[in-house]
Amino acid sequence: MMSISSVTVGIDVAKAHLDVCVQGTDLTAHRVVNGVEGFAEIATLLQPHAVSLVVMEATGGYEAALACALQAAGLPVAVINPRQARDFAKSMGRLAKTDTVDARMLAELGAVLVRRADAARFILPAFDDHRDWLGALVTRRRQLLSLINSERQRLHTMSVRLHSSVTAVVEAIKIQLEAVEAEMVAHVKEHFSQLNRVLQTVSGIGPVASATFIAELPELGRLNRRAVAALVGVAPMANDSGGTKGRRRVQGGRFEIRRVLYMAALTAARHNSVIRDFYKRLKAAGKLPKVALVACMRKLLTLLNAMVRDGTAWDSSLHSVPFVWKDKSA
Numbered sequence: 001m002m003s004i005s006s007v008t009v010g011i012d013v014a015k016a017h018l019d020v021c022v023q024g025t026d027l028t029a030h031r032v033v034n035g036v037e038g039f040a041e042i043a044t045l046l047q048p049h050a051v052s053l054v055v056m057e058a059t060g061g062y063e064a065a066l067a068c069a070l071q072a073a074g075l076p077v078a079v080i081n082p083r084q085a086r087d088f089a090k091s092m093g094r095l096a097k098t099d100t101v102d103a104r105m106l107a108e109l110g111a112v113l114v115r116r117a118d119a120a121r122f123i124l125p126a127f128d129d130h131r132d133w134l135g136a137l138v139t140r141r142r143q144l145l146s147l148i149n150s151e152r153q154r155l156h157t158m159s160v161r162l163h164s165s166v167t168a169v170v171e172a173i174k175i176q177l178e179a180v181e182a183e184m185v186a187h188v189k190e191h192f193s194q195l196n197r198v199l200q201t202v203s204g205i206g207p208v209a210s211a212t213f214i215a216e217l218p219e220l221g222r223l224n225r226r227a228v229a230a231l232v233g234v235a236p237m238a239n240d241s242g243g244t245k246g247r248r249r250v251q252g253g254r255f256e257i258r259r260v261l262y263m264a265a266l267t268a269a270r271h272n273s274v275i276r277d278f279y280k281r282l283k284a285a286g287k288l289p290k291v292a293l294v295a296c297m298r299k300l301l302t303l304l305n306a307m308v309r310d311g312t313a314w315d316s317s318l319h320s321v322p323f324v325w326k327d328k329s330a
Contacts, residue, residue, distance in 0.1 A: 006052030006114050009075075010106025011042070012099045013056050013063045018042070019099040023107035025049055029100050034062065039069035051075055053123070055110040057082045057102075068127045078113065078122040081252070085109060121227055125218045130191040135215040137184040141208075142256070144177045184211050198307055201314040204268030204275065204300065212260045213304070221308030228305045233258050234298040250294055258297075265297040274316050275300055 007024040018038055021029040027045070032038035046054075054070055054077045056063050067077045089097075089105040113122050151166050151173070158166070185207055188196050192214050199210040213220055219231060229235035233253015268275035275296050282292035307314065 006111070007049045008107050008110030008114060009046060009051055009054040010103045010108070010110060011054060011056045011066070012102040012106065013059045013066065014099065015062055017099075018066065019103040020045070021100070021103035021107045022046070022049070023104075023111050029103060031099075034066070036069075039066055042066075043070065043073040043075070046075060047073070052114045053078055053110040053119070055080060055085075055106040055113070057085050057106070067124055068132075071124065071127050077124045078110070079124055080109070080122070088112075118227070121219075121223060121231075125222075128218070130187070131215055131218060134184065134187055134192070134211060137180055137187060138212050138215045141177065141180050141184060144173055144180060148173050148177070181208075188214065194311075195308065198311065198313055199304065202268070202300070202304065202307070203272040203314075204264045204266075205304070206264075209260050209264045212257065216254065217257050220305055223305070225302040225305055229298050229301060232261065232301060234261070234294060234301060236294075261297050261301060262293070265293060265300050268300055269293065269296050272300075272316075274303075 007022060010021045010023070012019040014034065016034055017031050018034050019029065019031050020042055022045075032041045054075050056067065056077070056079055058079050058081060063079060067079055070077050085102070085106060086097075088109045089095075089102075092105065092108070094101060094105055113119055116122075148170055151170050155163055155166055188207070188211050195214055196207075196210050199205050199213060200207070205213075217228075217232070219228060223231065226235065231253060233255070234250050236248035236250055238248060265275065269279040270276060278299055279292050279296050282295055283289065287295070303314075
């Protein structure tokens, strides 16, 4: 656990500027440009202080270069979900929303996070240029698929005489998609071959799923099973109050990872003997198909986490253990 007297920093990120608030010092909040010059100014400003955590929100990419620059300067950085930051502000009674207020609340949130025993899990993993480029390729592939889907949907609402235009656009996008996928596979083979081999030994994990896990879940193999399940958003959250035992639900987490994990679990529930048997046992115990599939997602993620941690390939004999269902409602 970090020191409770630690200096924490909140940075509200906008496209053109950055608002900085430093908690635990006499520095006043100020604004710098969102660019290389601004990054250098922030690093110089923070250098004399023992900063324990710099907190900023995920803003769709505008925060990425800043996070990398601060990491290069030796500062620990946490990039959090904007909803979490806003919920924290509301819990503190701060209903007003301005860039300066947001920066101050992020700094105060940082002061709370560094007091936690598991504070290290909030810190962004060290920047990796190869992983960053793979993430860009995975994102671009996702965008191209979305464009193809959008064009195809337009076929239902336009004149038949314009269908050839849509077809031409789709074919052009497919060429780009094939190029991106080829570069993605080649990049993984060159820079993440060992990790990719480990992941793809699991039935249900193909090249796309493997690349997505490598690029967008760098914490895989570094966190315990509960932490990684919560990070992805497949950990059931309690909903109890007094004598009422509410239904557990999964929520939050990394949506894109969860979507890929869902498809992997769907395939594994048919072709992976361990996941298939686990799914059947849950169904036999009376669980709804969707609930059973989410449980398979968590089990698959847990197994992948252990495999990456130990650097071992899939071995079904290690996971084929008797299953005993415990009815918690009894």
